[in-house]
Amino acid sequence: MELDDLKQTWKETTIKKNKNTDIMDIMKHKSYGPIAALKREFRKQIVVMALLPLFLLITTIDDISKIYTNVLFWSYVAFCVGMIVFASVNYRIVEKMEIMDVSVRSNLQQQIDLLETRLKWKLIGLRIILLFFIILVEVVPYFQHYRMLDKWHSLSPFIRFGAYAAFLILQYFLSRIVSDRKFGGHIKYLKELMKEMQ
Numbered sequence: 001m002e003l004d005d006l007k008q009t010w011k012e013t014t015i016k017k018n019k020n021t022d023i024m025d026i027m028k029h030k031s032y033g034p035i036a037a038l039k040r041e042f043r044k045q046i047v048v049m050a051l052l053p054l055f056l057l058i059t060t061i062d063d064i065s066k067i068y069t070n071v072l073f074w075s076y077v078a079f080c081v082g083m084i085v086f087a088s089v090n091y092r093i094v095e096k097m098e099i100m101d102v103s104v105r106s107n108l109q110q111q112i113d114l115l116e117t118r119l120k121w122k123l124i125g126l127r128i129i130l131l132f133f134i135i136l137v138e139v140v141p142y143f144q145h146y147r148m149l150d151k152w153h154s155l156s157p158f159i160r161f162g163a164y165a166a167f168l169i170l171q172y173f174l175s176r177i178v179s180d181r182k183f184g185g186h187i188k189y190l191k192e193l194m195k196e197m198q
Contacts, residue, residue, distance in 0.1 A: 034186040034193070035098050038115075041182045042091040049083040052076075071140055079129055086125075090118055097190075112190050119183050126175055127168070134164050 056076065060067055067073055097111045138160075141149045152160065 034189045035094055037186045038094045038183060039091060039098075041186075042087045042094065045087040046084050046091070049080045049087065053080050069144070071144060072136065072146070075133070075136055079133075086118075086122065090115060093118075109194055112187060112194065115183075116187050119179060119187070123175055123179060127172065130168060130171055134168075 053073075053076065056073060057067065060070075060073070093111055093115050097108055137149065137152070140146070141153050
């Protein structure tokens, strides 16, 4: 009788171990796994944020001397650098998840939770940065003159602040949708796979 119990326990352990290994294979799959998808999205973010200041620099190449004192340009560059750093740190978190195995399940769960928390911070940070740029657009013309900003400031304050409010509302909803589509879905899938490993 004890031998039958031992065999049954051994079979259950083997089945559970195989199931966990299969789940880890799904998570780490190079093409369609959620970890690979997250890595791709963070890489794209790094590349786009690195190219945007270069594109802005190319569009103002005819008057390069003004760039050195351009507050808006350097604020935008600082924003892009911050996003690159943030995406790079998140990329490293996902890379760590890729080398973990079933035996470090609790660490894998911590990495997923950390990534989820950091993406929530990102949404909050983007709203704060948008407010900063709105304030900058309103304040900069008192110190530096830009043709576009002069035209913008010639409009009625009701139109300007109405546009800011509409932009904030649009950004609030769009940033959530984009974040869920690019990152949130993969994180939810990872969490579901982790539950199946229990």
